[in-house]
Amino acid sequence: MYGKGRIIPALLIFLGLMTFPLWYNAGFAHQAPKPEKPAEYKECVRPTQEMRTSHMVMLNQWRDDILREDGARKGVTADGTEYVRSLQNGCMHCHANKKKFCDTCHTYTAVKPYCWDCHLEPKEAM
Amino acid sequence: MRVLKALIAVLALVVIALVAAQVPGGQSLLGRVLPYVAFAIFLGGFVQRVVYWAKSPVPFRIPTTCGQANSLPWIQQNKLDCPSTKAGVVGRMVLEVLLFRSLFRNTQAEVQQGPRLIYGSSKWLWLFALLFHYTFLVIVLRHMRLFTDPIVPFVHSLEFFDGLFQVGAPVLYQSDLIFMGAITFLFVRRLVLNNIRYISLPADYFPLFLIFGIGLTGILMRYFLRVDVVAIKQLTLGLVTFSPVINGQIGTIFFVHLFLVCALMVYFPFSKLMHLGGVFMSPTRNMANNSRMVRHVNPWNDPNIKPHSYASYEDEFREFMVDAGLPVEKEMPAAQEKSAE
Numbered sequence: 001m002y003g004k005g006r007i008i009p010a011l012l013i014f015l016g017l018m019t020f021p022l023w024y025n026a027g028f029a030h031q032a033p034k035p036e037k038p039a040e041y042k043e044c045v046r047p048t049q050e051m052r053t054s055h056m057v058m059l060n061q062w063r064d065d066i067l068r069e070d071g072a073r074k075g076v077t078a079d080g081t082e083y084v085r086s087l088q089n090g091c092m093h094c095h096a097n098k099k100k101f102c103d104t105c106h107t108y109t110a111v112k113p114y115c116w117d118c119h120l121e122p123k124e125a126m
Numbered sequence: 127m128r129v130l131k132a133l134i135a136v137l138a139l140v141v142i143a144l145v146a147a148q149v150p151g152g153q154s155l156l157g158r159v160l161p162y163v164a165f166a167i168f169l170g171g172f173v174q175r176v177v178y179w180a181k182s183p184v185p186f187r188i189p190t191t192c193g194q195a196n197s198l199p200w201i202q203q204n205k206l207d208c209p210s211t212k213a214g215v216v217g218r219m220v221l222e223v224l225l226f227r228s229l230f231r232n233t234q235a236e237v238q239q240g241p242r243l244i245y246g247s248s249k250w251l252w253l254f255a256l257l258f259h260y261t262f263l264v265i266v267l268r269h270m271r272l273f274t275d276p277i278v279p280f281v282h283s284l285e286f287f288d289g290l291f292q293v294g295a296p297v298l299y300q301s302d303l304i305f306m307g308a309i310t311f312l313f314v315r316r317l318v319l320n321n322i323r324y325i326s327l328p329a330d331y332f333p334l335f336l337i338f339g340i341g342l343t344g345i346l347m348r349y350f351l352r353v354d355v356v357a358i359k360q361l362t363l364g365l366v367t368f369s370p371v372i373n374g375q376i377g378t379i380f381f382v383h384l385f386l387v388c389a390l391m392v393y394f395p396f397s398k399l400m401h402l403g404g405v406f407m408s409p410t411r412n413m414a415n416n417s418r419m420v421r422h423v424n425p426w427n428d429p430n431i432k433p434h435s436y437a438s439y440e441d442e443f444r445e446f447m448v449d450a451g452l453p454v455e456k457e458m459p460a461a462q463e464k465s466a467e
Contacts, residue, residue, distance in 0.1 A: 110277045
């Protein structure tokens with residue numbers, strides 16, 4: 001093998017970069033996020049799996065519907081419960097704590113939704 | 127036909143992933159075993175290929191010279207295109223690796239009326255190749271949000287600038303659009319230009335289709351079909367901490383995406399994609415053109431074989447040469463000439 005002095009260090013750097021996640025995570029304890037569920041309600045406006053994957057699409061749709069199309073401000077769940085199509089008055093009515101609900105998964109997956117550029121985070125009762 | 131072969135191969139991979147994700151135990155195989163195998167083949171194959179290249183002796187200076195070589199002091203040297211120093215070579219390599227300078231110098235020949243052959247500058251390949259590679263890099267780095275916990279800080283700023291226009295929810299990444307556009311251009315270029323299509327092989331189309339498939343499944347997963355990202359991160363983070371788990375429902379589309387990425391990793395070391403390592407190993411790029419300043423001794427010369435100049439060669443064989451009537455530089459001594467007669 002020729003050029004050992006350059007090629008072997010270069011290969012080691014390459015391997016180090018490629019395996020970066022393997023050694024970066026080693027020192028930390030990993031916990032899957034556990035968003036706090038509301039005590040008094042059992043069901044959300046849509047099935048849980050759909051909320052997990054697509055809640056952001058629904059929120060976006062509500063915004064467009066209500067602010068841009070003059071759409072209905074109220075919706076009805078599958079089992080007939082009426083709810084407000086609103087982040088602060090709807091979602092946060094049950095999921096009152098942003099830190100213990102929204103942020104758990106968003107921080108875990110590096111999602112920084114721009115909801116809070118305009119919306120206020122409900123204050124804790126002090 | 128060569129296009130179809132590559133397309134069929136990629137479609138077959140998609141079908142395999144679709145079927146495997148439905149079979150009991152298939153998700154576990156695709157998600158928890160295959161990535162390790164593919165990654166090991168990728169790293170092992172990569173190192174093996176580089177070592178194989180490093181074993182080939184390059185006894186002579188063979189840089190491509192694209193400009194004026196170092197010459198007399200009053201002739202200006204083109205230090206980047208014909209470097210004679212280490213610094214020049216490093217400069218040339220940096221520009222090549224980071225900015226694809228050789229593609230920037232691409233020209234296109236065209237026959238015009240006359241007939242007249244005209245060479246013009248052609249920057250499209252350079253532009254789209256650059257866009258493709260850099261958006262690919264951004265996308266790979268963005269994926270670090272799934273492989274690190276706590277998340278490496280640069281991911282947040284990448285995410286912010288990539289989704290700067292805040293289109294829709296989840297926000298649209300510009301890099302996704304540019305990436306798909308660039309790879310489509312690179313593919314269409316091969317199809318539309320007759321001379322490029324003529325020299326294109328299935329091995330040229332296959333990686334394009336494969337990477338297009340990876341991009342497409344990724345985009346479907348983010349914007350259209352949508353998947354449970356938290357469940358996916360538990361799996362991906364589990365993979366890099368050697369405890370992969372499949373919790374909850376991960377959509378089939380994720381397994382197609384993952385399988386295509388694994389296929390890319392396995393395919394990588396044995397294909398043209400090895401230009402990732404190859405660009406650094408090209409003797410036509412990484413050598414200084416200094417043959418006129420430095421004596422380069424062939425490293426595999428046999429030390430037992432001593433240099434044999436023409437003068438000493440003639441000394442050794444003069445008699446026979448004269449006999450055979452061959453011209454000699456130094457005539458035979460008179461006395462010997464007589465005795466030979």
